[in-house]
Amino acid sequence: MIYKVISKPEFRKFIDTLVKANTAFGPRQVDTDHHGEPVYQFMPVGSADDIAFDYTKTHSSAKHFFLPFREEISHFTFRDGDWEQQIRYEARPVVLIGLRPCDIRAVNILDDVMLHGPYPSPYYLARRKNTFIIGMDHLPLPDCFCKSMNRHTVSYGFNLFCSDIGDKFYLSINSSKAFGFLKEFETGDPTPEDDCLLIERRKLIKQSFRTDVEVTGLPCFLDIEFESPIWEKWGQRCLNCGTCAMVCPTCYCYSVEEHFDTDLKGSSRRNRLYSCNLVDFAEVAGGHNFRPKNSDRLKYRYYHHYRGFAANDNQQICVGCNRCGRACLTGINPKDVINDLRLERESCMTCVSPSRNRT
Amino acid sequence: MHDVRFTIPEQDLNREPFTTKIPDFQKKSEVMITDRGYKCRITNIVRLSAQERLFQLRIVDPLERDVFSFRPGQFLMLEVPGYGEAPISISSSTSNREFIELCIRKAGHVTSALFEAASGAMVSIRGPFGTTFPMEQMQDRNILLIAGGLGIAPLRAPLYWINDHRDRFGKVWFLYGARDPGQLFFDYQFEEWKTVSHIELHTIVEHPDANWTGRTGLITSLFDEISFDPKETWAIVCGPPVMFKFVCSHLDRIGIPMNRMFVSLERRMHCGMGKCCRCMVGATFTCLDGPVFDYWSVMNLKEAI
Numbered sequence: 001m002i003y004k005v006i007s008k009p010e011f012r013k014f015i016d017t018l019v020k021a022n023t024a025f026g027p028r029q030v031d032t033d034h035h036g037e038p039v040y041q042f043m044p045v046g047s048a049d050d051i052a053f054d055y056t057k058t059h060s061s062a063k064h065f066f067l068p069f070r071e072e073i074s075h076f077t078f079r080d081g082d083w084e085q086q087i088r089y090e091a092r093p094v095v096l097i098g099l100r101p102c103d104i105r106a107v108n109i110l111d112d113v114m115l116h117g118p119y120p121s122p123y124y125l126a127r128r129k130n131t132f133i134i135g136m137d138h139l140p141l142p143d144c145f146c147k148s149m150n151r152h153t154v155s156y157g158f159n160l161f162c163s164d165i166g167d168k169f170y171l172s173i174n175s176s177k178a179f180g181f182l183k184e185f186e187t188g189d190p191t192p193e194d195d196c197l198l199i200e201r202r203k204l205i206k207q208s209f210r211t212d213v214e215v216t217g218l219p220c221f222l223d224i225e226f227e228s229p230i231w232e233k234w235g236q237r238c239l240n241c242g243t244c245a246m247v248c249p250t251c252y253c254y255s256v257e258e259h260f261d262t263d264l265k266g267s268s269r270r271n272r273l274y275s276c277n278l279v280d281f282a283e284v285a286g287g288h289n290f291r292p293k294n295s296d297r298l299k300y301r302y303y304h305h306y307r308g309f310a311a312n313d314n315q316q317i318c319v320g321c322n323r324c325g326r327a328c329l330t331g332i333n334p335k336d337v338i339n340d341l342r343l344e345r346e347s348c349m350t351c352v353s354p355s356r357n358r359t
Numbered sequence: 360m361h362d363v364r365f366t367i368p369e370q371d372l373n374r375e376p377f378t379t380k381i382p383d384f385q386k387k388s389e390v391m392i393t394d395r396g397y398k399c400r401i402t403n404i405v406r407l408s409a410q411e412r413l414f415q416l417r418i419v420d421p422l423e424r425d426v427f428s429f430r431p432g433q434f435l436m437l438e439v440p441g442y443g444e445a446p447i448s449i450s451s452s453t454s455n456r457e458f459i460e461l462c463i464r465k466a467g468h469v470t471s472a473l474f475e476a477a478s479g480a481m482v483s484i485r486g487p488f489g490t491t492f493p494m495e496q497m498q499d500r501n502i503l504l505i506a507g508g509l510g511i512a513p514l515r516a517p518l519y520w521i522n523d524h525r526d527r528f529g530k531v532w533f534l535y536g537a538r539d540p541g542q543l544f545f546d547y548q549f550e551e552w553k554t555v556s557h558i559e560l561h562t563i564v565e566h567p568d569a570n571w572t573g574r575t576g577l578i579t580s581l582f583d584e585i586s587f588d589p590k591e592t593w594a595i596v597c598g599p600p601v602m603f604k605f606v607c608s609h610l611d612r613i614g615i616p617m618n619r620m621f622v623s624l625e626r627r628m629h630c631g632m633g634k635c636c637r638c639m640v641g642a643t644f645t646c647l648d649g650p651v652f653d654y655w656s657v658m659n660l661k662e663a664i
Binding site: 073074076078081082083085087113114117118119121223226252253254255256257258260267269274276281282283284285286288290291296300303304307308309 | 394395396398440441442443444445464466467468469470480481483600625626627629630632633634635636637639641642643647661662
């Protein structure tokens with residue numbers, strides 16, 4: 001990694017040139033909500049002026065650039081009782097601007113999922129390789145808990161990462177492509193003062209977290225609490241709408257569907273993002289549902305995020321962005337659910353009472 | 360000038376074409392065209408009951424037919440173009456390289472479309488996927504096969520295997536239970552298994568009809584008919600989800616070690632490649648780590664059986 005500093009006007013110029021030459025997406029204000037707060041979303045941008053560099057949050061995550069909601073994975077053309085199957089990996093080169101560290105960490109997790117194992121996904125690979133990611137750090141929001149998940153910093157998975165140090169940006173350059181682009185702009189090597197400012201910035205970010213979720217030993221804890229009534233309590237509130245999975249930056253479960261073309265001369269097989277909270281997620285043909293209750297499905301989601309994935313990939317899949325918590329219509333959020341689980345056991349009377357003396 | 364385009368080299372995308380050579384699954388970061396299936400022609404359809412039929416398929420391309428090989432217990436993704444895909448366990452002999460047999464119940468969208476098809480129609484298959492019954496490790500041991508209803512479908516492959524290598528195994532018992540006598544499939548093969556393969560076959564039904572002369576009850580009541588040395592016996596169990604619990608805990612009580620009991624699970628599957636997560640049980644993919652599990656690892660999984 002190479003470190004450079006760039007003044008803010010010069011950085012704007014760089015972004016402007018990059019955006020005008022490529023298809024670019026960045027945070028833009030699209031609306032205001034009922035509190036009068038601006039609503040941001042990753043949208044196509046035409047110039048640097050379109051981008052809200054100081055955005056607070058986007059409701060939907062950047063995963064949709066890699067895992068689109070709907071995607072044709074192959075197409076069949078029928079001819080005389082036979083067919084021809086076409087498979088295409090289409091990927092337009094895309095520049096993504098303004099991803100937060102947790103978002104980039106989420107993309108890294110998706111890399112582990114989609115590109116490792118016995119069957120790497122070519123669809124994902126084509127998209128991932130054609131994406132140029134510019135990350136930016138930010139001061140945490142009141143409900144961010146990425147520090148608890150250790151996802152508040154990022155060291156790989158981006159092309160360029162910018163830290164705001166007053167009137168300059170401290171750039172971490174992670175690809176030759178980004179380095180090449182920056183050659184045409186006025187950048188400088190960081191001075192000791194810049195380094196100090198970066199350290200100060202990091203410290204400030206670290207100290208600004210106001211939400212803490214205790215995840216130490218959580219996989220084991222979830223195993224113990226498998227039959228806990230807490231799941232029933234939160235499950236009763238769940239509406240099975242699947243919003244949490246749609247906004248989650250790492251949820252990647254999908255369903256494969258086939259649809260006939262309207263002229264009936266072909267059909268297409270499509271991936272569609274799915275949610276484990278939807279009722280028929282584990283329903284098999286014949287009608288047996290392996291997770292019939294709300295609480296079963298909610299529990300499974302938490303299990304996959306904090307337990308199952310930890311066993312498979314030695315990391316938890318949650319990045320702590322709290323998008324699911326913000327989007328949930330009934331106020332289910334990971335912080336409350338996990339703290340509730342912990343509290344139930346820690347306030348248990350038989351456990352906290354003193355144990356008998358050994359003889 | 361600021362073109363961020365990155366084209367994946369063609370050989371990187373499809374280093375080893377799925378259709379002409381056996382892909383090396385151990386090699387990481389190998390990108391294959393895994394969504395291309397083998398075209399098959401339905402050569403024969405055997406009606407087993409009102410809802411179940413046995414489909415015999417033959418891969419059209421001779422090269423692909425040579426490549427396609429599987430082990431007992433594996434499944435494949437059967438595709439009816441335009442309708443979708445369904446995971447189906449292979450129930451033919453591994454030594455039969457010409458035809459693939461699939462025992463299918465008409466239950467969902469894809470299978471209903473398949474039941475409309477006549478002999479000669481074309482379907483597509485992807486696979487084989489999943490883990491296998493460790494037939495080599497079972498050598499020189501007694502084998503206890505237990506099937507309930509349509510659970511016989513994945514058990515036919517190990518049955519054929521035992522038939523092919525009968526001298527390598529000790530005694531073989533096959534306990535087969537069903538809801539009613541009409542649900543006892545492949546009864547035309549019972550005599551062959553008994554006399555040719557020397558398999559001790561015991562059948563039982565839950566709800567007998569007027570012609571039924573055999574035993575009535577649940578499959579666990581068949582255990583008093585046979586006696587075996589649990590230390591020298593390996594078990595293979597497949598059936599409806601509720602059956603596993605009773606049968607496996609009974610075998611555990613008798614004394615068969617948990618890592619010598621194998622179950623074949625079913626889950627909803629959409630990709631077969633460990634990506635879509637539909638078949639996930641806790642941390643385990645039924646398509647990659649299964650469908651054949653030993654009872655020890657299944658017992659440790661929450662909500663598996």
